[in-house]
Amino acid sequence: MSCILNIDTSTNVCSVAVSQDGSCIFEKQDTLDSKHREKLGTFVDEALAFTESHALSLDAVAVSGGPGSYTGLRVGVSMAKGICYGRGVKLLAVPTLELLAVPVLLHHEAVEDDARLVPMIDARRMEVYSAVYDRALKEVRGIQADIVDGHTYKEYLDRGPVYFFGNGAEKCMEVIHHPNAHLIKGIDALAKNMFPLAEKRMAEEKFEDVAYYVPFYLKDFVAKKAKPLL
Secondary structure, eight states, rough: OOOEEEEEEESEEEEEEETTTEEEEEEEEEEEGGHHHHHHHHHHHHHHHHHHHOOOOEEEEEEEOOOOOOOHHHHHHHHHHHHHHHTOOEEEEEEEHHEEEEEEHHHOOTSSOEEEEEEEEEEEEEEEEEEEEOOOOOEEEEEEEOOTTTTTTTHHTTTTTTTETTTHHHHTTOOOOTTTTTEEOOOOOOOOGHHHHHHHHHHHTOOOOOOOOOOOOOOOOOOOOOOOOO
């Protein structure tokens, strides 16, 4: 039996879950943008207390590995690495865009077999972090920072149905006008959906080096200039 602590802080949702053998058995989440570090510590403490109260031995920590919020990813990965160091357990990294696709694959049966899935993470203005996957979650086009206009995904839209989702998708649908374009609302990167990907990586022994692992930021952090007081 495998018991995994799952952590996601890649977007504006901070979430923690405990999974065991293909089921989520504990979850906590909050959408406070600026308090990931504070909330994450509380949620992790509660999750670890849950495992101890149920006599569960933690086998690994899975963390959302990006792309996403620079600060959020750093907070989540730092927490995950600290737990792995302290408890001597394995570290797993789950690509955030694949994580976004999990609830679509599990709960949207109307998605056609030949459809393309485009998870989107909001970056700024009309920019998103995205990739293109098929119905089996195989990568059709790699992860990119896209500045979206009406032609960005045209080659896929001209071939068949394309489903857009994630916190960057809704704004993009304002400029994507194509009969094959479909928006799925309410899809967030959540730790409770991480277990299928985490357990697959664990079975394949795709562990990260706790000492040297860094998340996939995609783009370098750019500090905002402080506004003058006067």
